[in-house]
Amino acid sequence: MAGKTLYDKLWDDHLVRQNEDGSALIYIDRQILHEVTSPQAFEGLRLAGRKPWRIDANLATPDHNVPTTERSAGVDKIEDPVSRIQVKTLDSNCDEFGITEFKMNDQRQGIVHVVGPEQGMTLPGTTVVCGDSHTSTHGAFGALAHGIGTSEVEHVLATQCLIAKKMKNMLVRVDGELGKGVTAKDVVLHIIGVIGTAGGTGYAIEFGGSAIRSISMEGRMTICNMAIEAGARVGLVAVDDTTIEYFRGRPYSPTGAQWDAAVEAWKELVSDEDARFDTLVEIKAEDIQPQVTWGTSPEMVAPVNALVPNPDAETDAVKADGIRRALQYMGLKADQKITDIQLDRVFIGSCTNSRIEDLRAAAEVVKGRKVAPTIKQALVVPGSGLVKAQAEAEGLDKVFVEAGLEWREPGCSMCLAMNPDKLGQGEHCASTSNRNFEGRQGFGGRTHLVSPAMAAAAAVTGHFVDVRELMQ
Amino acid sequence: MRKFTQHIGIAAPLDRANVDTDMIIPKQFLKSIKRAGFGPNLFDELRYLDEGQPDQDCAGRPLNKDFVLNKPRYLGTSVLLARENFGCGSSREHAPWALDDFGIRAIIAPSFADIFYNNCFKNGLLPIVLPEAQVDQLFKEVEATEGYQLTVDLERQVVVTPSGEEFAFEVDNFRKHCLLNGLDDIGLTLQHADEIKAYEARRRESAPWLFDAIK
Numbered sequence: 001m002a003g004k005t006l007y008d009k010l011w012d013d014h015l016v017r018q019n020e021d022g023s024a025l026i027y028i029d030r031q032i033l034h035e036v037t038s039p040q041a042f043e044g045l046r047l048a049g050r051k052p053w054r055i056d057a058n059l060a061t062p063d064h065n066v067p068t069t070e071r072s073a074g075v076d077k078i079e080d081p082v083s084r085i086q087v088k089t090l091d092s093n094c095d096e097f098g099i100t101e102f103k104m105n106d107q108r109q110g111i112v113h114v115v116g117p118e119q120g121m122t123l124p125g126t127t128v129v130c131g132d133s134h135t136s137t138h139g140a141f142g143a144l145a146h147g148i149g150t151s152e153v154e155h156v157l158a159t160q161c162l163i164a165k166k167m168k169n170m171l172v173r174v175d176g177e178l179g180k181g182v183t184a185k186d187v188v189l190h191i192i193g194v195i196g197t198a199g200g201t202g203y204a205i206e207f208g209g210s211a212i213r214s215i216s217m218e219g220r221m222t223i224c225n226m227a228i229e230a231g232a233r234v235g236l237v238a239v240d241d242t243t244i245e246y247f248r249g250r251p252y253s254p255t256g257a258q259w260d261a262a263v264e265a266w267k268e269l270v271s272d273e274d275a276r277f278d279t280l281v282e283i284k285a286e287d288i289q290p291q292v293t294w295g296t297s298p299e300m301v302a303p304v305n306a307l308v309p310n311p312d313a314e315t316d317a318v319k320a321d322g323i324r325r326a327l328q329y330m331g332l333k334a335d336q337k338i339t340d341i342q343l344d345r346v347f348i349g350s351c352t353n354s355r356i357e358d359l360r361a362a363a364e365v366v367k368g369r370k371v372a373p374t375i376k377q378a379l380v381v382p383g384s385g386l387v388k389a390q391a392e393a394e395g396l397d398k399v400f401v402e403a404g405l406e407w408r409e410p411g412c413s414m415c416l417a418m419n420p421d422k423l424g425q426g427e428h429c430a431s432t433s434n435r436n437f438e439g440r441q442g443f444g445g446r447t448h449l450v451s452p453a454m455a456a457a458a459a460v461t462g463h464f465v466d467v468r469e470l471m472q
Numbered sequence: 473m474r475k476f477t478q479h480i481g482i483a484a485p486l487d488r489a490n491v492d493t494d495m496i497i498p499k500q501f502l503k504s505i506k507r508a509g510f511g512p513n514l515f516d517e518l519r520y521l522d523e524g525q526p527d528q529d530c531a532g533r534p535l536n537k538d539f540v541l542n543k544p545r546y547l548g549t550s551v552l553l554a555r556e557n558f559g560c561g562s563s564r565e566h567a568p569w570a571l572d573d574f575g576i577r578a579i580i581a582p583s584f585a586d587i588f589y590n591n592c593f594k595n596g597l598l599p600i601v602l603p604e605a606q607v608d609q610l611f612k613e614v615e616a617t618e619g620y621q622l623t624v625d626l627e628r629q630v631v632v633t634p635s636g637e638e639f640a641f642e643v644d645n646f647r648k649h650c651l652l653n654g655l656d657d658i659g660l661t662l663q664h665a666d667e668i669k670a671y672e673a674r675r676r677e678s679a680p681w682l683f684d685a686i687k
């Protein structure tokens with residue numbers, strides 16, 4: 001019998017019941033809640049007179065709607081009434097049901113996918129769900145993590161289980177050594193460029209190979225975060241020493257004898273040598289350059305030194321049409337240099353790239369430089385209050401502010417423009433977030449996805465530039 | 473979920489085809505954080521003469537007296553007669569939420585939009601498809617008789633008129649089972665509560681560090 005993949009092991013470990021029709025009940029160890037997709041789920045519980053199955057499996061924090069400007073006046077002073085109500089509702093629901101919540105001005109508050117791992121809530125071998133598609137992030141720790149809808153949030157609250165069907169296994173292996181200035185974000189954008197935004201549909205993707213092994217936990221989270229942009233609800237990285245070290249001393253990590261037992265168990269969380277994957281994608285690390293998306297889908301991506309593609313050179317009529325529409329929306333010309341794209345705003349943040357390592361990389365580039373005068377706004381939004389505090393302890397906030405970037409309070413911010421941070425119509429933004437869909441960062445806004453270092457380089461030059469040129 | 477076995481109630485005729493979900497509950501009310509409380513805004517644009525705003529008290533708003541559900545004789549309606557393609561448009565679950573909150577328990581029409589049809593079952597509402605001619609007959613009878621009530625018997629899969637005439641309807645066995653027993657996905661999963669508890673006990677043994685850590 002062939003060995004098991006990491007995904008197979010996680011699935012088998014959580015199987016409560018297999019139904020004849022192929023669906024199954026899997027047990028959920030951890031659920032993270034935020035203000036946008038939870039209110040109706042709580043309301044559903046109330047209407048049905050149900051209680052959460054297990055309080056201690058849940059953790060909540062508001063992130064999507066919270067303002068990232070000075071907010072010490074509290075939730076009552078959130079200007080947008082709809083946002084205010086959603087944040088207050090999360091607070092009152094958590095109070096009513098006894099769920100642990102890091103409220104807006106708690107230092108532990110932040111983006112759900114930053115907070116979960118940071119607290120050791122997400123642990124290797126757990127199942128993690130959240131009403132947010134980027135829950136795939138948590139797979140970086142060898143956890144089985146799914147984004148779910150509101151009715152499923154309620155289902156998990158009430159039953160501690162999810163109705164799921166087993167996915168297929170894909171291995172994306174990145175071998176070799178990453179070049180200087182090439183980051184995890186470039187790796188995942190490159191992968192999406194290779195397999196396409198639907199390439200991972202129906203699969204759990206495991207990222208492996210020597211290049212992935214050499215990447216830090218922060219970087220692995222960036223990669224798994226965007227598995228969903230490749231169509232896969234689940235991204236995974238096998239557990240190794242880097243994973244285990246990450247959890248030492250986290251607030252919800254096991255301690256003492258339980259730590260030792262946990263580490264023993266976690267070491268099993270790798271795909272067996274003889275495991276069978278349905279699909280294998282092999283990538284050479286040396287082929288990966290700093291990436292920039294030029295279009296309106298994450299697969300519309302190219303190396304920074306390339307040209308914007310020409311639809312006339314595309315033989316597939318549907319694709320050519322897609323390129324034409326994207327260029328039209330983005331206000332770009334075929335065959336223009338990517339480095340000639342002028343920018344209006346820069347956003348460094350989001351669950352993809354708002355961790356300490358991301359901020360360090362951006363600060364290193366802007367240090368001693370100034371934001372270009374043509375840039376209207378350059379935002380740095382840390383992923384959590386703890387990341388913010390750490391960055392301030394390292395003096396990164398001063399580096400940013402001296403260079404002319406704004407240093408903000410933690411939240412999702414301009415990633416989806418549900419709070420006041422938005423792009424104006426037609427504005428180009430170098431953004432470290434994960435989606436470049438039409439209107440994502442504001443009506444008519446034009447998003448280019450890049451790494452934090454590339455975003456910082458764009459901020460100080462006013463256009464895209466190969467960050468390696470600034471690293472001499 | 474609430475059980476649906478048999479229901480007797482006042483019927484009202486909503487005589488227009490292609491009633492979409494925007495008509496059932498306009499988009500400005502989707503910002504709500506609730507699943508309940510949409511009833512006062514059900515058919516908002518048809519029902520009131522002014523433009524509705526979220527969080528507004530609807531009691532003082534000018535009513536459109538010609539709209540069927542505003543007529544005194546249809547007060548307390550719980551069975552809605554409708555025309556073809558009822559519930560078309562977006563997938564918003566707010567549409568069945570609004571109907572339910574208003575007090576509607578069953579909707580009879582020659583056809584329904586797919587997603588809406590599904591959403592009804594998730595929320596304890598029974599959508600009933602009858603042939604056009606029978607729906608027509610019901611429209612005529614309800615308009616002719618004040619206080620006209622219909623009986624909907626899910627067990628026997630029939631709609632019964634006041635004169636005792638019966639119209640049979642089809643319904644998927646699984647959905648029927650769920651409605652009769654008041655089972656939603658959650659209810660069904662909870663039928664396996666013992667298996668979940670058994671799993672949980674094993675999990676507590678094998679990974680005790682995952683319990684009682686978050687407080």
Ligand code: SF4
Pocket residue numbers: 063064111112113132134350351352411412415416433434
């Ligand atoms: S940062 Fe963006 S992608 Fe991430 S959870 Fe927030 S809104 Fe979603």
